[in-house]
Amino acid sequence: MINGLMKQLDLTQLDLRNFNSKLKNFAKDGISVSVLHPQAKHNLAVGILNQCQISIEGSVGYYCCSFSDGPNFIINGNSGWGLGSNLMNGSIVVKKNAGASVACSMRNGQVCVYGNAGARAGIAMKGGQLIIGGNSGYLTGYMMQKGKIIICGDVGDAVADSMYEGIIYVGGKISSLGNDAEIGKITTKEIDYIKKTLQNYNINKNADWKKIISSKKLYNYDALEPLEKTKLTI
Amino acid sequence: MCGIAAILYKNNVLNAPVGPHLVSMLQSLRHRGSDSTGVTIYSSNNKSNELIIILRITSFKYDKAVLKTNLTQLIQSQGSQIQEFNFTENYIKLIITNIKNIKTLAEQIKSIDNLEIDSIGSNSQVIKDTGDAKDLDNKHHISQISGSHGIGHVRLATESIVDVTHSHPFWAYPFPDITVVHNGQLTNYRSLKRFYESKGHKFQTHNDSELIAVYLADKLANNLSLKEALNQSLVDLDGSYTYLVSTKDGLGFAKEKWSFKPLVLMERKDVIALASEETALRQVFTEEIDRLEPQENEVMTWKI
Numbered sequence: 157m158i159n160g161l162m163k164q165l166d167l168t169q170l171d172l173r174n175f176n177s178k179l180k181n182f183a184k185d186g187i188s189v190s191v192l193h194p195q196a197k198h199n200l201a202v203g204i205l206n207q208c209q210i211s212i213e214g215s216v217g218y219y220c221c222s223f224s225d226g227p228n229f230i231i232n233g234n235s236g237w238g239l240g241s242n243l244m245n246g247s248i249v250v251k252k253n254a255g256a257s258v259a260c261s262m263r264n265g266q267v268c269v270y271g272n273a274g275a276r277a278g279i280a281m282k283g284g285q286l287i288i289g290g291n292s293g294y295l296t297g298y299m300m301q302k303g304k305i306i307i308c309g310d311v312g313d314a315v316a317d318s319m320y321e322g323i324i325y326v327g328g329k330i331s332s333l334g335n336d337a338e339i340g341k342i343t344t345k346e347i348d349y350i351k352k353t354l355q356n357y358n359i360n361k362n363a364d365w366k367k368i369i370s371s372k373k374l375y376n377y378d379a380l381e382p383l384e385k386t387k388l389t390i
Numbered sequence: 391m392c393g394i395a396a397i398l399y400k401n402n403v404l405n406a407p408v409g410p411h412l413v414s415m416l417q418s419l420r421h422r423g424s425d426s427t428g429v430t431i432y433s434s435n436n437k438s439n440e441l442i443i444i445l446r447i448t449s450f451k452y453d454k455a456v457l458k459t460n461l462t463q464l465i466q467s468q469g470s471q472i473q474e475f476n477f478t479e480n481y482i483k484l485i486i487t488n489i490k491n492i493k494t495l496a497e498q499i500k501s502i503d504n505l506e507i508d509s510i511g512s513n514s515q516v517i518k519d520t521g522d523a524k525d526l527d528n529k530h531h532i533s534q535i536s537g538s539h540g541i542g543h544v545r546l547a548t549e550s551i552v553d554v555t556h557s558h559p560f561w562a563y564p565f566p567d568i569t570v571v572h573n574g575q576l577t578n579y580r581s582l583k584r585f586y587e588s589k590g591h592k593f594q595t596h597n598d599s600e601l602i603a604v605y606l607a608d609k610l611a612n613n614l615s616l617k618e619a620l621n622q623s624l625v626d627l628d629g630s631y632t633y634l635v636s637t638k639d640g641l642g643f644a645k646e647k648w649s650f651k652p653l654v655l656m657e658r659k660d661v662i663a664l665a666s667e668e669t670a671l672r673q674v675f676t677e678e679i680d681r682l683e684p685q686e687n688e689v690m691t692w693k694i
Contacts, residue, residue, distance in 0.1 A: 196668035
């Protein structure tokens with residue numbers, strides 16, 4: 157970050173609407189912003205549509221960084237439910253834990269949670285990549301449609317339930333698989349890919365990686381493309 | 391959607407600022423519901439043989455003097471003595487000694503028209519009213535109450551009407567000091583209510599959350615520990631729920647198998663606080679400490 161171009165916004169002095177519109181204007185000019193005293197408030201930094209750096213110095217509440225397209229967010233704290241909902245592009249890094257439904261309906265970009273994630277992480281994901289440094293909760297990857305989830309720790313019950321497409325990699329224990337999910341065959345190429353991806357976030361994890369994919373038995377469409385009928389590989 | 395919050399000071403600290411903390415936590419959860427707000431606070435300034443009774447008058451038409459005579463006669467006929475009789479607006483706070491049977495006493499009081507019992511306990515008092523936490527504090531001066539622990543609730547009504555009787559916390563009639571706040575809905579409420587009614591329990595409201603209080607109190611009366619009772623509730627109660635229960639000397643929570651309703655907690659050496667959202671915990675903890683989010687089928691308890 158270039159110091160000269162970095163602005164500060166303090167949430168003890170701004171109400172939510174003012175804060176979000178100020179942040180949006182800074183982002184339009186590509187100015188980096190540091191957000192002070194977020195106090196775990198909801199709906200912070202939503203709808204930012206330009207490339208810029210935004211670092212939030214503390215914990216955020218629900219739906220933070222949602223509907224964004226382009227910015228790189230760093231959250232130096234915890235996040236509440238629905239972080240990065242419908243993220244179109246860009247990246248979000250959470251230094252501590254995230255609540256339930258992290259990266260729900262995310263379409264592209266990267267979300268990385270260094271701590272644990274709550275229930276329903278990556279629910280209805282439609283693309284992009286979700287990386288969880290710790291454990292993940294119940295119904296992870298529920299109805300996932302595309303993209304990848306990498307979980308370094310353990311994952312809760314019913315992982316990948318009713319998943320259409322996409323891949324979930326798990327480093328730790330799998331509590332139980334959901335409906336229509338199965339353990340796929342993992343290649344060395346994929347393990348290399350996981351390692352490289354994690355190295356980008358300074359996570360060193362040597363684990364017995366498992367790959368979860370859809371069995372596609374719940375598929376009832378008769379208009380599938382030939383490619384869609386084969387199982388997804390890298 | 392509702393908001394729940396709890397705070398407990400460990401190491402037997404009995405005059406901690408529980409009241410002001412609960413008010414600021416519940417006020418920051420105001421967006422989760424502001425139909426009504428209520429708290430249970432456990433204070434220490436009470437002798438062992440005394441009971442605190444909180445009553446509420448539900449009608450505008452009553453004669454203060456007549457009500458006082460009736461209540462005094464009724465309590466004395468049970469062999470108990472009134473030590474303190476406080477009238478504030480439509481609330482009555484009684485402190486009485488020499489209680490023989492809480493259940494009979496509660497039933498006798500209930501037989502008086504337009505009178506509801508909010509709580510009976512040795513060190514607890516339930517204070518609930520319509521409006522948000524600021525309204526509650528302005529009317530009942532919650533922030534002047536200190537104690538060891540307490541729970542609170544902001545309500546967005548889904549299951550029954552909006553009035554003070556149907557607002558949380560629910561006292562586990564007729565078990566002293568046990569109260570519950572609940573976020574969620576119970577789907578097997580009617581069948582369980584019928585079961586407990588057949589066992590002789592009398593429900594005071596039509597709210598599903600009252601059942602949790604009665605359920606837990608019944609289990610505790612059958613010599614289960616609080617943790618065992620909470621674990622058993624995960625099997626017996628159906629629906630979506632994250633609830634907090636407080637007893638004379640502790641509190642606990644249970645979260646159902648779907649992990650539908652939120653709860654986060656922060657713990658320091660001297661204090662533990664729980665709430666629906668982290669923004670409420672930030673009212674208590676100004677320093678950066680680790681936040682824990684309980685997951686599905688999780689139960690935890692603490693003692694003062």
